[in-house]
Amino acid sequence: MTTSTRGAAKVPAVLVLEDGRIFRGRAYGAVGETFGEAVFSTGMTGYQETLTDPSYHRQVVVMTAPHVGNTGVNDEDAESRRIWVSGYVVRDPARVPSSWRSRRTLDEELAAQGVVGISGVDTRALTRHLRERGAMRVGIFSGNALPDEGTMLAEVRQAPEMKGADLSAEVATKEAYVVPAQGEKKFTVAAVDLGIKGMTPYRMAERGIEVHVLPATATVDDVYAVDPDGVFFSNGPGDPATADHAVSVMRGVLERGTPLFGICFGNQILGRALGFGTYKLKYGHRGINQPVQDRTTGKVEVTAHNHGFAVDAPLDKVSDTPFGRAEVSHVCLNDNVVEGLQLLDKPAFSVQYHPEAAAGPHDAAYLFDRFVSLMEGQRA
Numbered sequence: 001m002t003t004s005t006r007g008a009a010k011v012p013a014v015l016v017l018e019d020g021r022i023f024r025g026r027a028y029g030a031v032g033e034t035f036g037e038a039v040f041s042t043g044m045t046g047y048q049e050t051l052t053d054p055s056y057h058r059q060v061v062v063m064t065a066p067h068v069g070n071t072g073v074n075d076e077d078a079e080s081r082r083i084w085v086s087g088y089v090v091r092d093p094a095r096v097p098s099s100w101r102s103r104r105t106l107d108e109e110l111a112a113q114g115v116v117g118i119s120g121v122d123t124r125a126l127t128r129h130l131r132e133r134g135a136m137r138v139g140i141f142s143g144n145a146l147p148d149e150g151t152m153l154a155e156v157r158q159a160p161e162m163k164g165a166d167l168s169a170e171v172a173t174k175e176a177y178v179v180p181a182q183g184e185k186k187f188t189v190a191a192v193d194l195g196i197k198g199m200t201p202y203r204m205a206e207r208g209i210e211v212h213v214l215p216a217t218a219t220v221d222d223v224y225a226v227d228p229d230g231v232f233f234s235n236g237p238g239d240p241a242t243a244d245h246a247v248s249v250m251r252g253v254l255e256r257g258t259p260l261f262g263i264c265f266g267n268q269i270l271g272r273a274l275g276f277g278t279y280k281l282k283y284g285h286r287g288i289n290q291p292v293q294d295r296t297t298g299k300v301e302v303t304a305h306n307h308g309f310a311v312d313a314p315l316d317k318v319s320d321t322p323f324g325r326a327e328v329s330h331v332c333l334n335d336n337v338v339e340g341l342q343l344l345d346k347p348a349f350s351v352q353y354h355p356e357a358a359a360g361p362h363d364a365a366y367l368f369d370r371f372v373s374l375m376e377g378q379r380a
């Protein structure tokens with residue numbers, strides 16, 4: 001239950017981690033209670049894109065940047081129709097936003113969308129705790145009459161875990177829709193929506209691609225019904241080990257040899273389609289300042305990440321898969337986690353991070369051009 005509040009600043013709030021650690025602060029956004037997986041994001045900016053990224057469904061996001069809300073909330077930067085984070089943790093929210101595009105405060109927006117948050121938390125201590133112990137379940141409780149600590153902890157421990165969660169269908173579109181190409185139409189792409197961010201079809205549209213965004217439940221027949229030059233699999237929430245339907249659709253696409261590109265969840269699905277495993281990272285990668293090396297060129301790029309799982313593929317050898325040879329094309333320079341895959345005998349590749357760059361640096365935009373080149377190659 002949540003109730004919207006203005007002036008919740010003085011309402012007490014408590015953050016309870018499943019291992020029993022407790023942080024006290026003040027209500028931020030809606031007052032009530034909420035649960036999710038506690039994860040931290042190291043982005044200094046781009047909170048509006050983070051909050052509205054469907055991949056954050058069922059996660060409580062802790063911002064490592066101490067001041068949040070400085071540029072308010074505008075009508076242009078949302079990545080989907082709503083905020084998806086299940087809770088929000090900040091240290092020192094802006095009292096007065098300042099941006100020519102700002103329409104309302106972040107506090108007001110969270111409250112209007114019923115998102116329970118907490119401010120005044122030592123987010124550095126909380127982040128260090130999550131880094132040492134790993135991502136875990138959390139609850140935020142706010143209001144003037146809070147349950148006792150034992151009751152709150154028991155409720156947190158009853159909340160569902162992220163491992164094993166199958167969430168794409170909860171966030172993806174129910175109806176197919178088309179994002180028209182900008183300028184002359186050169187290609188048609190079928191984009192399977194597992195939790196797609198708004199910027200992704202836009203990045204394709206600006207390259208002359210007409211994008212048919214399909215529900216997560218789309219079949220191989222639905223994909224080919226749009227007569228695609230290429231097929232795209234999006235980012236999305238939850239555990240890739242549950243994405244059996246998407247894996248089987250992707251295998252259907254790989255069998256036909258249609259150019260294929262995947263982002264984030266889409267990369268994990270390509271990993272699984274090729275026969276690799278996926279696993280849960282201790283605390284994941286989230287933020288807009290993560291270094292990745294493209295091993296096909298040797299170049300290093302600074303990139304936007306939001307993933308808690310990763311593909312388990314060998315870094316230093318070419319693997320034989322049911323769809324021919326495959327290799328790890330990109331790697332995270334912080335921890336050597338697999339950040340991209342490519343097939344050597346078929347026009348298919350994927351990355352674990354976010355070339356659509358919303359928010360984030362644009363270093364990885366070339367990946368959309370690679371997808372276009374694969375489609376051109378297929379026509380030639």
Ligand SMILES: NC(=O)CC[C@H](N)C(=O)O
Nearest residue numbers: 055235236264265308309
């Ligand atoms: N942004 C994404 O697509 C995330 C994929 C997956 N849910 C993960 O956490 O790893």
